[in-house]
Amino acid sequence: MLTVTCPVCGVAACETELAPGGEAHLKRYGPGSTDDQFEEYLFMRPNTKGVHFERWRHAAGCGKWFLAARDTATLEVFGTYSAQTLQPPAELIEKIKSKRPGWSYAQ
Numbered sequence: 001m002l003t004v005t006c007p008v009c010g011v012a013a014c015e016t017e018l019a020p021g022g023e024a025h026l027k028r029y030g031p032g033s034t035d036d037q038f039e040e041y042l043f044m045r046p047n048t049k050g051v052h053f054e055r056w057r058h059a060a061g062c063g064k065w066f067l068a069a070r071d072t073a074t075l076e077v078f079g080t081y082s083a084q085t086l087q088p089p090a091e092l093i094e095k096i097k098s099k100r101p102g103w104s105y106a107q
């Protein structure tokens, strides 16, 4: 079972209390963007096997959105942080690198 700690209310919530929101830190394109850029935003996802940054909502708890770093193969959660964060926190990147040598954040 997947357990993720909500950074807003501090509750360690099981997956049935959470709603997934897809990949985090996507570059969104606004008015004036090309069709290719908009297509990339809508449909092109790396579908990572391994460490992934994603959006979650504590649906059966505080109701707030937050971001998490999770390994999609092992379900290991490396950490959670505010949804208002534009990039993953540096300390979280270092924590992941210490556990997954060779891993790098590419965005």
Ligand SMILES: [Zn+2]
Pocket (backbone or CB within 6 Å): 006, 007, 008, 009, 010, 011, 058, 061, 062, 063, 064
């Ligand atoms: Zn919460």
